[in-house]
Amino acid sequence: MNNSTSFVWQGRTDSEEVGDSRRWHHVVRPFDRTSQDGVALIGFAVDEGVRRNGGRPGAAEGPRALRGALANLPLLGEPALWDAGDVDGHRHSLEDAQQALASRIADVVARGCRPLVMGGGHEIAWGTFQGLARARPKCERLLIVNLDAHFDLRMAAQGNSGTPFRQIADWCQAQGRPFDYHVLGISRFANTQALFDRAAALGVRHRLDEHLQSAEQLVQAQAALAEDLARCDGVYLTICLDVLPAPLAPGVSAPAPLGLPLAHVEALVDQVMASGRVLAADLAELNPPLDEGGRTARVAARLVARIARGFAAR
Numbered sequence: 001m002n003n004s005t006s007f008v009w010q011g012r013t014d015s016e017e018v019g020d021s022r023r024w025h026h027v028v029r030p031f032d033r034t035s036q037d038g039v040a041l042i043g044f045a046v047d048e049g050v051r052r053n054g055g056r057p058g059a060a061e062g063p064r065a066l067r068g069a070l071a072n073l074p075l076l077g078e079p080a081l082w083d084a085g086d087v088d089g090h091r092h093s094l095e096d097a098q099q100a101l102a103s104r105i106a107d108v109v110a111r112g113c114r115p116l117v118m119g120g121g122h123e124i125a126w127g128t129f130q131g132l133a134r135a136r137p138k139c140e141r142l143l144i145v146n147l148d149a150h151f152d153l154r155m156a157a158q159g160n161s162g163t164p165f166r167q168i169a170d171w172c173q174a175q176g177r178p179f180d181y182h183v184l185g186i187s188r189f190a191n192t193q194a195l196f197d198r199a200a201a202l203g204v205r206h207r208l209d210e211h212l213q214s215a216e217q218l219v220q221a222q223a224a225l226a227e228d229l230a231r232c233d234g235v236y237l238t239i240c241l242d243v244l245p246a247p248l249a250p251g252v253s254a255p256a257p258l259g260l261p262l263a264h265v266e267a268l269v270d271q272v273m274a275s276g277r278v279l280a281a282d283l284a285e286l287n288p289p290l291d292e293g294g295r296t297a298r299v300a301a302r303l304v305a306r307i308a309r310g311f312a313a314r
């Protein structure tokens, strides 16, 4: 961890409180050669993919804002928390940054830690996936669960924030491996027919945002997800913050008019974590310059803490 990441792990200390009043900033430690087990936080300070995709840049500042929001969260059963620093988008091309992320993921997995990556645009997914493929070569059936308004299956000569799962599909095909992709929260108003057709051709399972609003619809979505979770060897959980309604998550490149209720997103995250099969998770698209009142950073911190606690329970 370099100095630019260490200083944000500061916050409130309730020294006159009785009982356990510790917060994240009291326990997060730099990831180093002594780190073993627990959760390794990795920042992906990159938004070149968003820029290439014609979106609104700013997500490169996401990891810093997210650490700031996490610092004051109270502890509640998290495993050991390590900060493995940032992949810096200013020092790398996008492709090199994705490779650097993949290497860092392989490093932390080698120490028995679970990577929890904080974006950065959703181009983070191509890096996280490559890291997992490197770290877990024997995991044949890796289920990708994406909570997102978008498929991110675009065709483009250069990778961007809208292409990562198509890049993964191409890689799986070249390797003769299954492409196992389940997306929840898709908006009919934010994906072209070409993307729905590509998703169908690739065997992608998806659920629309408008079909995931009520408690009954959540139960149906969870039943379908449970089938996928039961037959996989490992899970990569990825969350695009634009899956949430714009009033809750204004700080993203493409805010969602409808989105999924936060309680549904949390129930889905808890279900995926409870499978005990999650190998890595990431959270994409936090864009601090667009984040009125830090609302998106707060909701992102809540999700990161939930995932970290879910790793403890495995």
Ligand SMILES: N=CN[C@@H](CCC(=O)O)C(=O)O
Pocket (backbone or CB within 6 Å): 053, 054, 055, 122, 123, 150, 151, 152, 154, 161, 162, 163, 190, 253, 254
């Ligand atoms: N990661 C985001 N991907 C979306 C962005 C859509 C937009 O900017 O409007 C996509 O490519 O579909």
Ligand SMILES: [Mn+2]
Pocket (backbone or CB within 6 Å): 148, 149, 150, 240, 241, 242, 243
């Ligand atoms: Mn999205």
Ligand SMILES: [Mn+2]
Pocket (backbone or CB within 6 Å): 122, 148, 150, 152, 161, 240, 284
């Ligand atoms: Mn996305």
